[in-house]
Amino acid sequence: MIEVSHLRKTFRVARRDPGFKNAVKALFRREYEEIHALDGISFSIGEGEMVGYIGPNGAGKSSTIKVLSGVLTPDSGVCRVDGRVPWKERVKHVAQIGVVFGQRSQLWWDVPVIDSFELLKDIYKIPEAAYRKNVDELTQLLDLSQLLRTPTRQLSLGQRMRCEIAASLLHSPKILFLDEPTIGLDAVSKLAVRDFVKKINREQKTTVILTTHDMQDIEALASRVILIGKGRILLDGTLDDIRRGGEQIDETIAHLYKKYDI
Amino acid sequence: MKKYLSFFKLRFAMSLQYRVAALAGVVCQFFWGAMAILAFYAFYETDPASFPMDFQATATYIWLQQGLLAMLALYGGTDAKVFESIQNGNIVYELCRPVSIYSMWFANNLANRLARALLRLIPVVAVASLLPAPFGLMAPPDIATGLLFILSLMLALWVVAAFTLVVYNVTFFTISDRGVRLVSVSLSDFLMGAVVPLPFFPDGFRQFAELLPFSCMENVPLRVYSGDLAGPEMVRAILLQVFWAFALVLIGKLLERKALKRVVVQGG
Numbered sequence: 334m335i336e337v338s339h340l341r342k343t344f345r346v347a348r349r350d351p352g353f354k355n356a357v358k359a360l361f362r363r364e365y366e367e368i369h370a371l372d373g374i375s376f377s378i379g380e381g382e383m384v385g386y387i388g389p390n391g392a393g394k395s396s397t398i399k400v401l402s403g404v405l406t407p408d409s410g411v412c413r414v415d416g417r418v419p420w421k422e423r424v425k426h427v428a429q430i431g432v433v434f435g436q437r438s439q440l441w442w443d444v445p446v447i448d449s450f451e452l453l454k455d456i457y458k459i460p461e462a463a464y465r466k467n468v469d470e471l472t473q474l475l476d477l478s479q480l481l482r483t484p485t486r487q488l489s490l491g492q493r494m495r496c497e498i499a500a501s502l503l504h505s506p507k508i509l510f511l512d513e514p515t516i517g518l519d520a521v522s523k524l525a526v527r528d529f530v531k532k533i534n535r536e537q538k539t540t541v542i543l544t545t546h547d548m549q550d551i552e553a554l555a556s557r558v559i560l561i562g563k564g565r566i567l568l569d570g571t572l573d574d575i576r577r578g579g580e581q582i583d584e585t586i587a588h589l590y591k592k593y594d595i
Numbered sequence: 596m597k598k599y600l601s602f603f604k605l606r607f608a609m610s611l612q613y614r615v616a617a618l619a620g621v622v623c624q625f626f627w628g629a630m631a632i633l634a635f636y637a638f639y640e641t642d643p644a645s646f647p648m649d650f651q652a653t654a655t656y657i658w659l660q661q662g663l664l665a666m667l668a669l670y671g672g673t674d675a676k677v678f679e680s681i682q683n684g685n686i687v688y689e690l691c692r693p694v695s696i697y698s699m700w701f702a703n704n705l706a707n708r709l710a711r712a713l714l715r716l717i718p719v720v721a722v723a724s725l726l727p728a729p730f731g732l733m734a735p736p737d738i739a740t741g742l743l744f745i746l747s748l749m750l751a752l753w754v755v756a757a758f759t760l761v762v763y764n765v766t767f768f769t770i771s772d773r774g775v776r777l778v779s780v781s782l783s784d785f786l787m788g789a790v791v792p793l794p795f796f797p798d799g800f801r802q803f804a805e806l807l808p809f810s811c812m813e814n815v816p817l818r819v820y821s822g823d824l825a826g827p828e829m830v831r832a833i834l835l836q837v838f839w840a841f842a843l844v845l846i847g848k849l850l851e852r853k854a855l856k857r858v859v860v861q862g863g
Contacts, residue, residue: 434688441605443612
């Protein structure tokens with residue numbers, strides 16, 4: 334389903350020391366630093382897998398997601414998702430995927446949520462019957478019935494996130510990328526989202542790739558974990574492989590970060 | 596195509612809901628129009644012979660300009676949300692959808708301009724056409740001219756939207772939109788004839804300005820309406836509008852293709 338090998342992406346980042354003097358100096362001579370966001374990443378993921386993609390802040394998780402979803406063009410390397418190179422055939426590729434970026438909003442701010450859903454229906458050319466079925470099911474599972482007629486701007490963060498997740502699934506995508514999907518959710522919503530992701534994975538064989546800092550998400554959802562740090566893949570295995578007896582999942586992960594010095 | 600029509604419809608509905616903004620706009624535009632006409636009248640009184648346009652045509656030009664401000668002025672239809680989405684990286688969601696970013700923004704821009712102009716045009720026209728001659732808005736000289744005006748107005752809308760898209764796409768490279776907006780708004784305002792109509796420009800410079808895409812925004816339709824621009828000169832002007840309508844779309848799309856290749860999403 335997803336084949337990635339030797340993917341590289343470098344960003345040039347302007348850096349300067351603090352203070353007015355240095356700000357003026359930077360007007361004339363700017364110092365750049367090369368950040369290797371992805372430094373030769375390789376992995377492959379099969380259909381119907383649920384993979385937790387973890388690593389500390391700035392490790393390259395989101396960059397990977399952006400390459401896989403066709404937004405970012407890497408400097409070098411090979412990547413095929415369902416037979417397509419994402420950034421070369423962006424429009425065809427993204428019709429097959431669903432993406433949730435936990436810190437951003439995809440719903441139109443000033444109109445009721447249902448208007449955004451209707452627009453997405455036209456964008457993805459979802460047949461009327463399938464659309465009805467998906468909306469009904471999502472409304473029930475994510476408890477949206479009270480929210481659909483409210484303008485997005487008046488929803489709380491957690492309410493909005495539930496609508497965001499629903500919006501990403503209206504077109505029954507084959508692959509779902511979740512970039513920190515449980516940010517700001519209360520306990521009930523978190524459990525609802527996790528159950529829901531499990532359900533679509535089980536019933537529709539949706540491939541799920543999940544990045545998160547909430548290790549309970551990983552514990553609940555991912556059978557396989559890929560650890561990335563400083564743009565490199567450090568570990569690829571099951572949760573049981575990395576877990577040592579009797580430990581909390583957070584401790585296990587903290588231990589791993591220390592071990593690899595990331 | 597249907598998806599872009601849906602963008603158009605949603606945006607049109609959204610822009611129609613800002614009624615108070617439209618009311619404030621109408622009041623402001625009415626006063627502005629009156630002031631401009633009185634200023635032109637003062638010049639006219641001094642020396643009617645050296646006035647390059649018929650006075651009634653000038654007044655009509657100004658009333659239409661005020662009524663159509665939201666449609667034809669560059670800043671009238673730029674969408675702050677687009678600049679924001681480039682700056683803070685929210686554009687990542689648009690890129691994750693099976694749509695052409697260009698066509699989506701273009702449809703949004705047409706809808707926004709049309710909806711906002713619709714709310715403002717009707718009251719301005721209603722009041723201005725009641726004013727006594729030569730200060731009011733006159734009807735076009737004949738039906739054919741009226742139809743040509745509508746054609747030219749639609750072309751002008753297309754040109755100004757295509758130019759807006761060029762401005763949007765330049766922002767991919769500059770990140771901050773302030774400089775691009777400031778330069779493009781002042782340039783376009785002056786060169787489209789929003790400050791003074793193009794016939795008032797000195798010879799030589801006027802001929803140059805008439806070739807630029809800006810002249811195809813306000814200058815052409817507003818002068819076609821009153822019959823100030825007629826005959827072969829008008830045909831040439833409308834053909835130039837068609838040319839710029841295609842050329843600006845091409846430039847915008849090329850810029851976009853270049854921009855999306857090197858896009859980095861801001862803010863993680």
